[in-house]
Amino acid sequence: MNEPQDKQLVAEAKAGNLDAFGLLVERYQSRLYQLVRRFIQSHEDADDLIQETWMQIFRALPSFREESDFYTWVYRITLNLTINFLRKQKKEKHKESFEEWKRGQAERAEDKLAASIENPDLFELREKIEEAIQALPFPYRSTLILVTQEGLNYRQAAEILGCSENTVAWRMFKARQWLQKKLQPYLLDRK
Amino acid sequence: MSVHLDGEISPSKQAKLSQHLDSCPSCRSYFENLKLIQEKIASFKPEETPVEYNQKVAARVVQRLAAEQVMGAAAKRQHSSWLMQKRWLVALPAFLIIILATLLYYQISKKPGFFNESYFLYFQDPFELIGYKIEIDDETLVALNDLIEQEIIDLTLSEIDYHSFDEYFYLSLENLQDEEKESLLREIFRNQQENGL
Numbered sequence: 159m160n161e162p163q164d165k166q167l168v169a170e171a172k173a174g175n176l177d178a179f180g181l182l183v184e185r186y187q188s189r190l191y192q193l194v195r196r197f198i199q200s201h202e203d204a205d206d207l208i209q210e211t212w213m214q215i216f217r218a219l220p221s222f223r224e225e226s227d228f229y230t231w232v233y234r235i236t237l238n239l240t241i242n243f244l245r246k247q248k249k250e251k252h253k254e255s256f257e258e259w260k261r262g263q264a265e266r267a268e269d270k271l272a273a274s275i276e277n278p279d280l281f282e283l284r285e286k287i288e289e290a291i292q293a294l295p296f297p298y299r300s301t302l303i304l305v306t307q308e309g310l311n312y313r314q315a316a317e318i319l320g321c322s323e324n325t326v327a328w329r330m331f332k333a334r335q336w337l338q339k340k341l342q343p344y345l346l347d348r349k
Numbered sequence: 350m351s352v353h354l355d356g357e358i359s360p361s362k363q364a365k366l367s368q369h370l371d372s373c374p375s376c377r378s379y380f381e382n383l384k385l386i387q388e389k390i391a392s393f394k395p396e397e398t399p400v401e402y403n404q405k406v407a408a409r410v411v412q413r414l415a416a417e418q419v420m421g422a423a424a425k426r427q428h429s430s431w432l433m434q435k436r437w438l439v440a441l442p443a444f445l446i447i448i449l450a451t452l453l454y455y456q457i458s459k460k461p462g463f464f465n466e467s468y469f470l471y472f473q474d475p476f477e478l479i480g481y482k483i484e485i486d487d488e489t490l491v492a493l494n495d496l497i498e499q500e501i502i503d504l505t506l507s508e509i510d511y512h513s514f515d516e517y518f519y520l521s522l523e524n525l526q527d528e529e530k531e532s533l534l535r536e537i538f539r540n541q542q543e544n545g546l
Contacts, residue, residue, distance in 0.1 A: 176411045176414050176415055177411070179411065179414070180411040183403075183407035183410050183411070184403045184404055187406050187407065188397045188398045191395070192394065192395045192398075208406065209409060213410060213417075216414055284389055284393070287390060302390070306355075306387060306390045306391055307390060307391060311356070312355065312357050327352055330355060331351040334351050338379070338382055338383060341386060345382045345386075
């Protein structure tokens with residue numbers, strides 16, 4: 159038996175059919191989870207955020223005019239909510255103790271990098287890159303993820319992040335400079 | 350190079366860059382490193398979630414929505430009958446709340462003074478300082494450009510693109526003296542070098 163198309167399920171969900179909406183959640187949950195996990199390391203936070211996102215998506219369904227397909231619409235909402243979540247989380251952390259948080263974050267990243275230089279057997283470029291990305295300041299990290307991993311162009315990333323395309327280009331440049339600098343020891347080893 | 354890696358470079362700049370990379374081993378090596386990092390980052394993909402997990406999430410979401418609908422309908426019924434009886438009781442506090450919210454809004458939207466030391470302590474990362482905290486008008490932009498040209502040889506204002514940060518304004522440079530602007534820039538770039546950005 160063929161599975162119902164998105165359009166049909168969306169129409170039913172708009173009319174208040176929660177089972178139809180549940181099928182849409184099941185269908186796209188994995189993709190949204192993958193998207194959110196690029197930004198959020200904790201499974202618990204990602205899980206909570208996605209559930210909240212689905213709730214908001216359902217509430218926003220009446221405003222979905224179906225000019226794009228359902229997943230594109232959902233994708234944008236999820237990205238926006240994820241970016242908002244991280245901004246809020248960042249502000250909260252600043253409120254608690256900016257100094258400690260900043261020092262702790264930088265030290266953790268530095269320690270990991272230093273430890274792996276001392277233990278070349280543990281060398282794994284991919285892991286180092288992930289650590290270096292996590293240590294990037296938030297605006298640079300989110301821009302890098304959107305452009306490099308999500309494959310958005312500068313215009314699309316700028317729209318999601320609420321900044322100009324020039325800012326996106328600038329952040330990409332600085333993020334790469336940062337990664338290049340942090341990863342220099344590993345890159346030299348590879349030559 | 351960065352713009353090229355993102356596929357956003359113009360054909361003329363692309364040709365110039367390729368030409369340069371062909372003749373400059375050091376830039377070529379730098380570019381290859383960037384490309385290697387780019388490929389690694391692009392290949393990262395979080396694992397797919399199991400079907401059972403997706404079903405559980407769907408069930409929880411549906412359950413929450415159903416509960417919300419039931420509660421919403423009940424509250425609406427209760428609310429509307431109560432409201433009809435006590436309309437004046439709602440109108441008065443609502444009016445007061447609007448007045449208070451307006452006053453509060455004007456209070457909050459007042460911009461803080463620039464020389465509040467806590468901003469420097471709070472935003473030690475220079476890029477946060479640039480990104481989140483500075484408002485620039487055209488006149489200040491020219492003044493900043495002059496300072497950059499005098500002090501920072503390897504940067505230009507167009508590279509920094511101050512204009513583009515207009516989504517975050519909290520502070521203004523409008524009231525700063527030239528010496529103050531200069532010391533701010535020195536501070537920014539000193540931190541920038543220390544932080545390795």
